Amino acid sequence: MLAIxxxxxxxxxxxxxxxxxxxxxxxxxxxxxxxxRLKKLKxxxxxxxxxxxxxxxxxxxxxxxxxxxDTASSYFIGNPVSYKSQQDIKPLMDAFEVAGADEADxxxxxxxxxxxxxxxxxxxxxxxxxxxxxxxxxxxxxxxxDDTIEQRELFAVYYYAKKDDSxxxxxxxxATVLTKQYKYVLNIQDIExxxxxxxxxxxxxxxxxxxIEYRNNKLAIGxxxxxxxxxxxxxxxxxxxxxxxxxxxxxxxxxxxxxxxDEDTKxxxxxTAAQRIKDDKLLELPKDAKAEYLTRTFDETGVEIxxxxxxxxxxxxxxxxxxxxxxxxxxxxxxxxxxxxxxxENITKIKxxxxxxxxxKRIRLFSGWLSKIRAINIxxxxxxxxxxxxxxxxLLEISQIVSNMxxxxxxxxxxxxxxxxxxxxxxxxxxxxxAEEALKQQQAMFGIGTNTPPPDDxxx
Numbered sequence: 001m002l003a004i005x006x007x008x009x010x011x012x013x014x015x016x017x018x019x020x021x022x023x024x025x026x027x028x029x030x031x032x033x034x035x036x037r038l039k040k041l042k043x044x045x046x047x048x049x050x051x052x053x054x055x056x057x058x059x060x061x062x063x064x065x066x067x068x069x070d071t072a073s074s075y076f077i078g079n080p081v082s083y084k085s086q087q088d089i090k091p092l093m094d095a096f097e098v099a100g101a102d103e104a105d106x107x108x109x110x111x112x113x114x115x116x117x118x119x120x121x122x123x124x125x126x127x128x129x130x131x132x133x134x135x136x137x138x139x140x141x142x143x144x145x146d147d148t149i150e151q152r153e154l155f156a157v158y159y160y161a162k163k164d165d166s167x168x169x170x171x172x173x174x175a176t177v178l179t180k181q182y183k184y185v186l187n188i189q190d191i192e193x194x195x196x197x198x199x200x201x202x203x204x205x206x207x208x209x210x211x212i213e214y215r216n217n218k219l220a221i222g223x224x225x226x227x228x229x230x231x232x233x234x235x236x237x238x239x240x241x242x243x244x245x246x247x248x249x250x251x252x253x254x255x256x257x258x259x260x261x262d263e264d265t266k267x268x269x270x271x272t273a274a275q276r277i278k279d280d281k282l283l284e285l286p287k288d289a290k291a292e293y294l295t296r297t298f299d300e301t302g303v304e305i306x307x308x309x310x311x312x313x314x315x316x317x318x319x320x321x322x323x324x325x326x327x328x329x330x331x332x333x334x335x336x337x338x339x340x341x342x343x344x345e346n347i348t349k350i351k352x353x354x355x356x357x358x359x360x361k362r363i364r365l366f367s368g369w370l371s372k373i374r375a376i377n378i379x380x381x382x383x384x385x386x387x388x389x390x391x392x393x394x395l396l397e398i399s400q401i402v403s404n405m406x407x408x409x410x411x412x413x414x415x416x417x418x419x420x421x422x423x424x425x426x427x428x429x430x431x432x433x434x435a436e437e438a439l440k441q442q443q444a445m446f447g448i449g450t451n452t453p454p455p456d457d458x459x460x
Contacts, residue, residue, distance in 0.1 A: 005117060005220035007031070011146035014154050016179035017201070025188045028159055028173055031142050038115055038139045041222050044231070045069055045114050051235040058242045064231050064311075068224040068320045069113035075341075076348050077109035079388040081359070087379045095131060095366050104133040108214055111138060112351065116220040119143075120358075121158070121178075122210045122365045129373050131366060136211070143213045155179045156211035159188075180208050205372055206365055214358040217350050223318055230314045237310060241303055256290045319343035345389075352387050359385045 007027055013020070043049075044065040051059050080102045083089060096102075104120055111118035119136040141158045145151040159175035177184040182201035204210055216222060224231070315322050321340060338345070363380050370376040402414050411431060416424045 007142050007144045008147050009144050019177055021188050035139050041114050049235055050232050056239055058239045060239045062234055062238055064314050065224040068318050071320050072223045073109035073113045076351050077105050081105055082386040083383055084386055085383045091376050092378050099131045099133045104135055107135040112216040113223045116216040116222040118214045120212050153209045156209050178209055178211055207368055212358045212361050215354045227314050227318050234310045237307055254292055319347050356385055
C-alpha cells in the first residue's frame with residue numbers, strides 16, 4: 001500500500017484565529033488510518049516481523065529492514081551538513097549548533113528511511129531566546145496544505161490520544177496546532193459540529209508554520225517498505241531451514257527383526273532400552289536383526305541458492321547494497337566503487353533534493369528569528385547546503401590524481417577532493433603560507449633579495 005502523504009483543506013475554510021476543531025479531528029482520523037502503516041514500518045525496523053506471529057516451531061528474524069535503513073541514512077547524512085555562502089553566515093551557523101541541527105539531521109535521516117517522511121519543530125527554549133530543533137514522530141504529526149496548485153502550508157498538527165478508562169468509546173485528542181502566526185493547544189473531543197474556541201492563541205513570531213516536513217521521495221515511501229514481502233520470504237526460508245536441520249538431527253530409529261522392548265522394562269542401571277540408546281549410543285540386536293535411522297532428504301544446495309536469490313533481490317530492489325559482500329573488500333578503485341553504489345547514489349540524490357527544500361525553510365525560520373529577536377540580518381539568498389557522502393575513499397588513487405593535476409587545476413578544486421581536508425579555504429591559506437616561508441628561507445640561504453652588496457675580494 002502506497003503512502004497517503006498529503007492532507008488537503010480549502011484555504012477559504014480555514015481561519016487561523018478560529019480553528020475548526022471538527023475539521024482538525026477529521027484530519028486526525030484520516031492520519032490514524034495511516035498510522036497503522038507507519039507503526040508497521042517501525043516494528044520491522046525494530047525486528048518485530050510478521051513471522052513472530054505465525055505458528056512455527058522455529059521463528060528467525062533476519063532484520064534486513066534495519067540494515068537497509070541504517071546503511072541508507074548513514075550514506076545520506078552520516079556526515080554533518082555544511083553550508084556555503086559568499087556572505088557572513090557565522091551567526092546562523094552558531095544558532096544551528098546551539099539548536100542541535102546536526103543531531104536533528106541524523107534523526108531525520110533515519111526517520112526518512114523508515115517512514116518515508118520526517119518532521120522537526122523549531123521553537124525557542126523556555127525562558128530564553130535560543131532556538132531548539134525537536135524531531136517529531138511521524139505517527140503523531142502531519143502538515144495540512146491548501147487546495148491550490150501550489151499547495152501552500154496552512155497549519156501543522158502534533159497530537160496524542162488521552163483515553164478515559166471509564167468510557168472506552170470516548171477518546172480525547174490533545175492537539176498542538178501551529179499556524180503561520182499562532183500556537184494552539186486544543187482538547188478535541190468526538191463532537192458533531194464546530195466547537196467554540198476556548199483556548200487562547202499564543203503567538204510564535206516566526207511568520208510561517210514552524211514545523212518542517214521532509215520527504216524521502218515524491219510518494220513519501222520508506223527505503224525498505226516495498227521489500228517487506230521479500231524480507232518475510234527470507235525469514236520464512238531461514239526458519240524452515242533451521243526446522244529441517246532439527247528434523248534431520250532428530251531422526252527415527254527403525255528396527256528390523258527385533259523389538260526395542262517395553263518402556264516399563266528397565267535394566268540393572270534403571271534405564272529403559274530407549275534411554276540406553278540415547279545415553280550410550282549402543283544397541284544389542286539378535287544375529288539376523290538390523291537397525292538404521294530414517295532421515296529426510298535435505299537439499300542444502302538448493303536452499304542456499306534460493307536464499308542468495310532472495311537476499312540479492314532485497315538489496316537489488318531497495319538499491320541498498322550489502323556492505324558485507326566480499327566485492328566491497330580490498331582496495332577497490334574509485335570508479336569501481338561508484339558503479340557498485342550507483343543505485344544507492346541515485347536514490348540519495350532524490351533524498352537530497354527533497355531535504356534541501358526543508359533546509360531552506362529551516363534557514364528562513366532561523367534567520368527571521370535572528371532578525372526579529374537579536375536584530376541580526378543575514379542574507380540567505382546565496383546559502384547552499386553541502387552534503388558529504390559517507391563513502392570509503394581510495395587515498396592512494398586520490399593522491400595520484402592530485403599530484404598529476406597540481407598546477408593544471410586550481411589548488412582549491414584539488415584540495416576539495418581530499419577527504420581529510422575539512423576546510424578548503426584554511427588549507428589553501430596554509431599551503432600558500434608554507435610556500436612563502438619556504439621561499440624566504442631559500443632567499444636567506446643564498447642571499448637573494450637583499451640590498452647588501454657582495455663583499456669585495458680582499459688581497460692577502
